[in-house]
Amino acid sequence: MDIKPLFGLGGVLIAATMSQFNDQVTAIALTDVSGALGISHDSQTWIESLYVSAEIIGMATSPWLLTTFTLRRWTLFAVALCGASSVLIPFSPNIEAIYALRLLQGLAGGLIIPLLMATALRVLTPNIRLYGLAVYALTATFTPALASTVAAFWTDSVDWRFVFLQTIPLCSLAGVLVWYCLPQDQPRYERFRMLDWRGLLLLVIGTGALSTMLYQGDRLDWFNSRLICVLALVSGIAIPLLLVNEWFHPLPLLKLQMLGRRNFAYGALGLFTFLVIGQSASTVPLRYLQEVQGYRPLQSNLITLEIATLQLAMLPAMALLLDYKRVDSRVVSLLGLGLILASCIGSSFLTIYWNRDQFYFWQLLQAVGQPMVVMPLLMMATNTVASPAEGPFASALVNTPRALAEAASVWFLALIDRWRNALHSDRIIDEAGQDRWRVIQGNGVLPQYPPPLMPNGQPRVLNSLEAFSHAVEQQVTILSTSDTFLILGALTVFLMVVVMTLPARTIPPRILFAKH
Known part of the structure; x- marks a missing residue:
């Protein structure tokens, strides 16, 4: 086998990782970036919103366009767009320019991610296809988990501008590998007649x-x-x-008829649900540590770094395990979902005394369970792709729900917060109204919660009313965070039911495609 295309695949992987960093790292570091650029809270919400909207469009259209312009040319264009839009953001003269560049940045990110799956399906033989899927899975599990560490490093140790300037070396390396290592096909501009x-x-x-x-x-x-x-x-x-x-x-952008295949339908639905669970389960502990315990990103990132590190070992291990014919991928998925469910239930017992250390074990279960879900899912979905011509259509149908999952997870967490925060706040205030000092424990003494911190890290001195308000806010956050984990656990149970009913058993691609 010619190893040159493998280096090309590595270039696309670097580009996909970079596009994920543009999204996830910026989202985590957005408070620091907004403060440096003088952006208000309402304005900064549009920075993420515009990115995700453009990303969805890019993921849906990129597979069609790569077939038209050729894989190499289209990848180079997407990488160049990603790098140029990212580098210009720190030097933007006004908020309108930032919005425009974030739209371009999101579009570039959406264009790149489907190219990784399309490249893997093209350059990898059936004997090693599972390892190519493990490479794609890195962008769904490894990169989002690593983003908090990268964001903490840039904002707390270097300079906030490197949240965007980090694209320069990575996009340059990706461009070189793609230019020299991916095969050049003939463009098919006649497809524009049927656009x-x-x-x-x-x-x-x-x-x-x-x-x-x-x-x-x-x-x-x-x-x-x-x-x-x-x-x-x-x-x-x-x-x-x-x-x-x-x-x-x-000649559609999305070939919906492919969803008539049970395993492919599971791939689209399962990846959407899995990403909502995975992104939310990683975000909630960080939010708790920052809002309740006053952690900075550099202090809280170790729990997600644990997830990221284990993916480097678990994803190849899952590819090796699933390559055995006797292994039922559905059983592997159920075991992985069981670990994620245990993680959600265990994390729901958090209290005011929890800090980073108490999350390590439960996040370890997440780190082991996630590759056990995503690798069987990708294998079952891609095994239904009967010919290379269906590869771009499959990539579009898998990646478009993936992009929608990011917006859905934001909505999902906001919905839980609004619903449960209001409930717990009303209950606590009602109880406090009966006896001003009987807030939670019923012992007549105001609970001793950690006070909020000043910018220099020192605790701020509170009067009695401020202390009471702060204690109520912390307890509401704790209770709603616990509820969030339980609701994510219920969503995990739903996905377990889907695994048991929708997909059919499949065999490793090296055996399946050897018969054709």
Whole structure:
């Protein structure tokens, strides 16, 4: 086997990792970045919202465009767009320029991620395809978990500008590897005669409205906002029209007929649900440590670094395990989901006394369980791809729900916070109204919670009213965080039911495709 395309695949992996960092690292470091650039809270919410909206569009359209322009040319374009848009953000003259660059950055990230799966399916023979899927899985499990460590390093140890300037060396290396190592095909510009313009327009309008509604809904008080009502109406009309159009178009952006295959349908639905669970389960402990214990990112990142480090060993190990014909991938998925469920239930017992150390064991279960879910899922989905021509369509259908999962996880956590925070806050205030000092424990003494910290790290002296308010806020956060873990556990149980009912058993690709 020629190893040159493998280096090309490595270049695409570096580019995909970079695009994930542009998303995840920026989201974690957004407070520091916004402070340095003088951006208000309301304005900074649009920085992430615009990125995700553009990312969804890029993931849906990139597979169609790579077939038209060729894999190498399209990858080089996406890498160049990613690097250029990222480097310019720290030097933007105003917020409008930042918004425009984040749109381009999100579009570039969306264009790159599907290229990784398409490249893996193309350059890897069936004998080693599972290891290529492990490479793709790194962007779903390893990179998001590593992002908090990278963000903490740039903001606390170096300079916030490197949140964006980090793209220079990585994009340069990715571009060189792609240029010299990926094969050059003949472009197929005649496909533009059958371009799905109607579908593209509906995709931009529908998914853009949906993702913006999910991101901005909680801040704007949902349907009490005229903007949210308009976005809901637009997405409710445009997305069904998009699905109808894609079903009947001769050369669609999304080949929905592939969802008629049970294992592929599981791949799309399962990856969406898994990412909502995984991203939320990693975000919630960090949020608890920062809001309740006053941790900085550099102090709290070790629990996600634990997840990231284990992926480097677990993903190849899962590829090796699934390569045995006797191993049922559905059983492996159920075992992995069981570990994730145990992690959610164990983490739900958190108290005011929990710090980073108490999360290590439960995050260890997450770190082991995640590759046990995502690797069988990818194998079952890609084994249904019968020919190379279906590869781009498969990549689009798998990656578009993946992008939507990011917006959905933000909405999901915001919904839980609004629902459970209001409930716990009302209960605590009602109880405190009966006896001013009987807040939680019923012993007539105000619980001794850690006081909030000043910018220099020293505890701030509070009067009695401030101490009471701070104690209530902390207890509400603790109770709602516990509820969040339990709800994520319920979502994990739902995915376990899907695994037991939807997918059919499959065999390793080296055996399956050897028969054809």
